[in-house]
Amino acid sequence: MSLNIGILSIQGDVQENLLSARAALNELDIDGKVTDVKTPEEISQLDGVIIPGGESTTIGQLSLVNGSLKVLKEKIENGMPVLGICAGMIMLSKTANDRIVGNTDQPLLDILDIKLERNSFGRQRESFEADVSMDSIDIPKFNGVFIRAPSISDVGSDIEVLSKFNERIVAVKKGNVIATSFHPELTEDISLHKYFINLVNASKN
Amino acid sequence: MLPLSGERHDAKGIISEKINSVDIKRGSTILKRGFAHMLKNGVVMDVTTVEQAQIAEEAGAVSVMVLDKLPSEVRKAGGVARTASIRIIEDIMNSVTIPVMAKCRIGHVTEALVLQETDVDMIDESEVLTPADELHHIWKWDFTTPVVNGARSLAEALRRIEEGASMIRTKGEPGTGNVAEAITHIKKVNDELRIIKAIYDSGDNQDLVRMAREFKVSYDIVEQTAKLGRLPVVNFAAGGIATPADAAYLMSLGCDGIFVGSGIFNANDAQERAKAIVLATTFWNESDKVKEAQKMIDERQSMLGLDVNTLELRMQDRGASS
Numbered sequence: 001m002s003l004n005i006g007i008l009s010i011q012g013d014v015q016e017n018l019l020s021a022r023a024a025l026n027e028l029d030i031d032g033k034v035t036d037v038k039t040p041e042e043i044s045q046l047d048g049v050i051i052p053g054g055e056s057t058t059i060g061q062l063s064l065v066n067g068s069l070k071v072l073k074e075k076i077e078n079g080m081p082v083l084g085i086c087a088g089m090i091m092l093s094k095t096a097n098d099r100i101v102g103n104t105d106q107p108l109l110d111i112l113d114i115k116l117e118r119n120s121f122g123r124q125r126e127s128f129e130a131d132v133s134m135d136s137i138d139i140p141k142f143n144g145v146f147i148r149a150p151s152i153s154d155v156g157s158d159i160e161v162l163s164k165f166n167e168r169i170v171a172v173k174k175g176n177v178i179a180t181s182f183h184p185e186l187t188e189d190i191s192l193h194k195y196f197i198n199l200v201n202a203s204k205n
Numbered sequence: 206m207l208p209l210s211g212e213r214h215d216a217k218g219i220i221s222e223k224i225n226s227v228d229i230k231r232g233s234t235i236l237k238r239g240f241a242h243m244l245k246n247g248v249v250m251d252v253t254t255v256e257q258a259q260i261a262e263e264a265g266a267v268s269v270m271v272l273d274k275l276p277s278e279v280r281k282a283g284g285v286a287r288t289a290s291i292r293i294i295e296d297i298m299n300s301v302t303i304p305v306m307a308k309c310r311i312g313h314v315t316e317a318l319v320l321q322e323t324d325v326d327m328i329d330e331s332e333v334l335t336p337a338d339e340l341h342h343i344w345k346w347d348f349t350t351p352v353v354n355g356a357r358s359l360a361e362a363l364r365r366i367e368e369g370a371s372m373i374r375t376k377g378e379p380g381t382g383n384v385a386e387a388i389t390h391i392k393k394v395n396d397e398l399r400i401i402k403a404i405y406d407s408g409d410n411q412d413l414v415r416m417a418r419e420f421k422v423s424y425d426i427v428e429q430t431a432k433l434g435r436l437p438v439v440n441f442a443a444g445g446i447a448t449p450a451d452a453a454y455l456m457s458l459g460c461d462g463i464f465v466g467s468g469i470f471n472a473n474d475a476q477e478r479a480k481a482i483v484l485a486t487t488f489w490n491e492s493d494k495v496k497e498a499q500k501m502i503d504e505r506q507s508m509l510g511l512d513v514n515t516l517e518l519r520m521q522d523r524g525a526s527s
Binding site for chain 2: 009010011012013014015016019038053054055057058061062065066086087098100101104118119122123124125126127128129130131145147148165166183186187
């Protein structure tokens with residue numbers, strides 16, 4: 001069965017995820033396509049979705065406006081695999097607090113029971129690259145690109161911690177839902193995208 | 206994909222340090238250009254107060270740009286326009302969660318350093334302010350904070366990228382509410398990109414060398430750009446955007462996103478207009494959504510606008526010769 005993978009293209013670094021996901025499909029030799037998706041109709045056809053990096057307030061508000069937020073939530077709750085990156089991790093959370101501003105009442109998908117802090121490592125000047133590891137999914141070394149990144153201080157009992165940096169949780173997994181604080185799509189390393197596509201493949205077949 | 210590596214070996218903006226004995230790097234090209242990538246398909250709004258910044262955030266802006274006066278007011282006020290009050294920038298940084306940018310004068314290295322020290326998320330070396338140096342722009346490789354520059358042509362854009370700009374925007378003609386110049390500039394950049402791409406595809410390297418000399422940039426950046434067929438960094442439209450239709454049209458010309466200066470907070474329906482411009486930018490290729498966005502604004506509330514042929518001050522000419 002051919003896989004239909006979408007990159008939510010409301011706002012953010014869609015193109016980079018398209019290329020990483022296509023390279024991953026290619027390398028795994030799995031039959032499928034990767035397209036950018038924006039409308040509820042397009043999202044309803046998907047087998048897996050990536051919510052890219054960007055501004056979570058923008059992605060949340062605009063996906064609420066056109067109805068795609070609702071369809072995304074239904075699909076994910078019914079088991080569709082999702083990879084949420086940075087803003088995507090924020091979108092998947094139940095509540096988002098900003099390090100400076102505090103509680104934000106931005107539209108979210110309300111999927112992951114995590115205690116999340118936005119802009120957790122500071123502003124852009126404090127953005128950084130560092131090696132992270134995700135041993136439980138066989139990715140021992142990965143160049144973590146953290147751009148005004150969020151982090152997680154606590155997780156619900158049903159959530160698996162995939163990676164920590166400096167005592168802060170930066171990657172989590174709950175069933176078919178994966179979220180990272182860092183940006184795999186900005187690097188040449190497609191191992192996380194490959195892991196995600198295998199997850200989509202397993203859930204469909 | 207747009208190149209995210211390739212920094213200069215002597216770039217002082219890159220900082221290597223350890224956090225709890227773990228090696229980290231700040232200010233690298235992947236982080237600086239990557240930041241701009243996160244703004245794609247979004248709207249950056251000029252603001253002068255906390256209240257305006259909050260309106261922008263609620264409307265779905267991806268970032269705000271703090272100024273002392275909106276470009277149209279700079280135009281009216283005359284005199285020397287400088288970087289905004291640091292206290293206002295900090296107040297805004299403490300009241301919104303989206304990134305905050307601020308402008309410094311062209312060539313004013315210390316104003317840029319002050320903005321970096323203030324921790325703004327991006328610095329705009331901008332022709333809206335009075336240039337501090339007619340001959341030199343800032344050497345942006347020495348900054349950890351990414352810098353965006355204006356350009357009217359491919360030559361200007363590539364010169365700024367060689368100096369270390371992490372993002373480009375068209376100059377347009379700021380503070381006019383007239384989108385004509387922004388359209389001219391993006392079309393000129395696109396035409397020039399088509400020309401160098403055709404030369405690259407033909408394999409005539411000597412002709413690419415000629416283009417590099419004409420542009421006053423290195424052969425390498427011309428070759429890289431020609432091969433990509435687009436600017437090697439994120440490219441937004443700016444200068445004179447006043448309506449949702451203006452924004453959507455510029456997106457259709459291949460811009461990665463939009464800066465709106467005076468167009469929102471100089472209009473009498475700022476709140477609705479901010480939302481409408483974001484809507485039109487996000488859904489620029491769906492004409493029913495653009496119409497819906499255009500319907501949200503009242504043309505009688507749009508800023509009056511200026512004919513660019515009668516201007517006493519053409520901001521776009523600033524910094525063009527260097």
